[in-house]
Amino acid sequence: MKIDPASRYRASHEYARKEGAEIVVGISDHAQEALGDIVFVEMLEVGKTVAQGEAIGVVESVKAASDIYAPMSGVVAAVNAALMDDPALVNKDPFGAGWLLRLKPSDPSQWDGLLDAEGYRKACEKE
C-alpha cells in the first residue's frame, strides 16, 4: 500500500496535497485497490464552493461506487479532464496523474486537522 508522505488524509481515504496556493485532491492507493478497476468519475464543476466533509463527487467501479468528500473547504479550481477518457489513471497513479480535482482552500488551518501519512497508515491497519 503506497502512502504519499507529503499528503494529508481523511479516514474516508481522500488525500490532500499542497501545490502552490491550491490543494490537489484524490483517493489513496488503498482506496483504488479496494474499489477495483475504476470505470467512471464524476466531480463537481469548476467554480463550485464546498465545505469540508461535503460530497464533491463519485468514483465508480463495476462493483462499487464511492462518494468523495472534500478534505478542506474551498472553491473548485480545476477538475481532471483526462479521467473522462481514461478513468484507469486513478488506479494506475492515484497520487499523480489520477488526481481528481484541485481546490482553492478557504481555511488553510483545516490542513492541521487532517491525518498525516503515519496517522493514515494506522487508520488503514485498524480497518
Added chain:
Amino acid sequence: MPYIAATESDRAAMLERIGAASVEELFDDVPARVRFPSLDLPPPLSELEAMREVEALAAKNLSASSSAWFLGAGAYYRFIPAVVPALATRAEFLTSYTPYQPEVSQGTLQAIFEYQSMAAALLGVDVVNASHYDGATALAEALLMAYNAAGAAGGRPRALLCADLHPECKAVVRSYLSAFPIEVEELALGPEEAALKADQSTFCVVAPYPGFSGELGDLAAAAEAAHAAGALLVVHADPIMCGLLKSPGELGADIVAAEGQSLGSPLSFGGPYLGMLGARSALVRKMPGRLVGQARDGAGRRGFVLTLTAREQHIRREKAVSNICSNQGLAMLQACVYLAAMGEAGMRAVARLSYDKAHYAASLIAGIPGYSVATGSFFDEFTVRTPVGAEALAAGLCRRGIVPGLPLSRYYPERDRELLVCVTEMCTRPQIEELARALGEAAA
C-alpha cells in the same frame, strides 16, 4: 403434494444427516406461541379442479374479441402475431432469472440489447433501458431522472405537467414524487403553451404525444421553448404512433417514456405491461433500471452484460437513482419479438391501418346529428361529444356487442357527454359503420 419430490425416506435420510429428530425441530427458533398456525384457506384442488375453477372465473369477463372493440385509453386491443407468444414463452426465457451471470444468460442479455436498440430507434433516442413496470411508472422515473439531472443541484424545483396526460399517469407521478421537494404544476395547456411557461425555476416540462384526449400537440415548439428556459422536455409517447409520425426524440425530447403494451402484450386486465424509458446519451448515468451493454471475453468473442450497475440499488443502496430491482423481462421480450416480427414495414403498416380507420370513424361520427369530434389532430384515438350521457350510451351499445369507447366521466365526472373512441388495426370497416349507425340510433 404438488411440486415436491422429497419422499418419507428422503426426509428421514436428510434429517439423519442434519442431526435433527423431526422437521418440526428445524423451526425451534420460531416462538412456540405462534408456531404452525391453522390457516383458513380453501382446501387444495387438483390440477383438473383448479383449471375448472379459473376457467369459470375467466368466463365471467368480457373479452375484447367478442365485441366490436373501440376502447383504448391506455390499454390497447391489437394484433399479436403468433410468433410472439410462441417465442417469448419458451421455458428458457420464461424460467430463467435476471442475467447476473452473463455466461449462462446470453440469450436473455442479447434479447435485451436488441430490444434496447429497436426501442431506441423507434422512440428516436440514444439509449433505452431494459424496461420499467409500465408506462406510468416509467414517466414517474423519467421525472425523477430529469430532477437528478437538472433540478436537484441547480435550484430548479418545478415540473410543469400538461393536463392532457393520461389521468393514471398523472396520479402515479404524484405518488412517486410525493416525498421529494418537487413542485408539480398541472397546466390545462397544450405542449407548446405549457413549455412557454417554463422559467429558471423549472427543471422539466412533461408533455404527452398524443394527449389522453387524442390531441397531437406541437412537440418541436415545446422542445424549443423548454430548452430556451433551461428545462428538459420529458415526453410520454405512444410507441405504435412512432411507426408513422416523427419520434419524440427527433422532435427534441430529452427523455421519453412510453407504455409498451401495444408492442406484443395482451390486455390482461391491466398487467403485466411494459414501461419504456429512453434518453439522450448525456443523461445515461442518471437513468434508472437495468442496462445491457456489449462486451468481449478473453478470446475476443462478443457477448452482452448488465452494465453501468453502479447506478443501481444493489450497489448505491440509499444513494441509488431509484429503488427499482426487476424489469418487465417477459413483457420486454414480447416487445422485442413483436418489433422484430413487424420490422420496418410492419410497424408503419400497423400505424397506418390504425390512423386511417380512426380518421374514417371520426368522419362518419362527425356526420351524425348531435355528435361532434372534439379533437383536431390525432393518431388513432379521438374524443367525441355526445348528445346524451356517454355512460348510458356506452352501456346500451355494450349490450349490442359494441364497446364504443371510454366515457370520460370515468375519470372526469363533469365531462359526462364525452366519449374517447379508439380505432386500431383490429377494427373492420363494417364494425366502424355499425358503430356509427348504433351511435346515431341511440341518440334518436
Added chain:
Amino acid sequence: MNLVEEPLLFELSSPGRTCVSLPEGDVPPAPLPAGLERGSIGLPEVDELSLVRHFTRLSQKNFCIDTEFYPLGSCTMKYNPKVNEQAAALSGWRNAHPLAGEEFSQGALELICSLQAMLCEIGGFAAGSLQPAAGAQGELAGALVIRAYHDSRGDGRRRVVLVPDSAHGTNPATCTMAGFQARTIPSDAEGGVDLGALASALDDTIAGLMITNPNTLGLFDRNIEEIARRVHEAGGLVYGDGANLNALAGVLRPAEVGIDVMHYNLHKTFSTPHGGGGPGGCFVGVRPDLADFLPGPIAVRKGESFGLAMPPRSIGRLKAFYGNFGILVRAYVYLRMLGSGGLRRVAETAVLNANYLKALIEGTYAVKYPRRCMHEFVAQGGLAEGVHTLDVAKRLIDYGFHPPTIYFPLIVPEALMIEPTETEAKETLDAFAAALLAIAEEARTRPELLAAAPTTTPVGRLDEVAAARSPLLCYRG
C-alpha cells in the same frame, strides 16, 4: 447449450424481408398532419423463419429452472408450474380490458379479491393491495404507508428508518424514495439485529424499522418479538421485507410477531416465473389501522359482486390499473392447489433441503453462522489464496449448475448464498454438494481450472470493466 455466436437481428436484416401478415386497408387513406410524417424508423427486416431460428437459438444460450438447478439465495428459484401458464393464457384474461367496467370484469375482480384474502390470511394481515408490480414497488408502498400514518398523527418529524446492515439494497434505496433517511443497524454475533444498537438508535425521529426475517443470512431472528416491541414502544412501525417468506408461509404469521406492514414477492414464494428478470408481482399487507393508506384501487366485495375502491386515505396509485394481473392469476392457481397444508409442506421442505445441503458442505466451505438455518444459508467461497467466490461460481457452471448468489449479503466476505427451495429432489442436492466439494479439491490442486472457468458456455468471462468505461448500449449500424 448453444455455443455458436448468434448474430444480432440487425445483422440478419435484409431490405424487403418481412414476417408480418396484416390485412389490406379497408377505408380511404387519411392525410397525415403536415411535417410530421416519419422517415425511416431503423428497425430490422427479417423473414419469419430467420426470426424463429434467431430467438430459438438465443433461448438455448440460457440456463433456466426447467433445465438447471438454480440455488440463488434470496431469489427462491422454485419450479414454475405449467398449469399456471395455462391458466394465465385463457382468452378471458388475455382479452380483458382494464377499463371495460366492473360489470364486465367480475371474474378478474373476484380473482384479485380472493387472492388478497388468501394472502392476508397467510400473513395475519387485515387488508392488502396487489397493485405493486414488484418487491421494490411493494417496499415503496410500505414506506409511503408508514410515512402517511405518522403524518396523519401529526408525527411528521419521524423521518428516519432503521435498516439492518444485512439488508437487500432495495431497502435503503426505498427509504430515500419515500423521503426517509436510512440509518444502518449492525448485526450481532448471532447474525440477528443487535438489540443494544437498536435500543440506542430508537428515539422519536424514528419512523420505523425494516426487517427481513429470516434475514439475508438465512437465520431466523429469535428476538423478533422483542425487536418489534421496542420499535412500537418508541412509536415506530415495523416493516417486513417478505423476500424470505418461503421459509415461513404456513409456519408463522408475521403479523403475530409484530410486523405491521409487509410485502410478499409473488415471483418468489408463490411460484410465478422470473421471466429473465420480470415481471414480478407483489402483495402489500397491513395491520387494521393502516388499511386506509394502502395504494389503490383495490378489489373489494360489494354485496354479491365485486368492484374496485380507493382506500380513503390512500397514498395513491403506484402504477396504472390494478397490478400485474397475469402474474396474479398464476399465484392464485398455485395457492388454490396448495391449500394451507401444502404451504406448510413447502416451508418445511425448503428448510429441510437447505439444512441438508449445509450439512453436506460445511466441513469444506466455512459457514459463518453455523446455527440451524432456515430456507437458505451463507457459506464462504474464499477457499485458498487467490481463489475467490467468483471463481467457485464460474466453475459451478462447468458442472452444469447455476451459481448461487455471490457477494451478498455484504456483511459476509466472499459470500455464497445458497437457497435450494422445496421443489428439488435429494439427488439434485447430493449432486450439487458433490460438485462444490470437487471444486474445493480443484482449488487446492488445480486452481487454474477455476480461474479459466467457465469453458463450457458461449462466452467466457466478459470484460465488464471495458464495457462500463465505454458503454455500447445500442446497435450502431
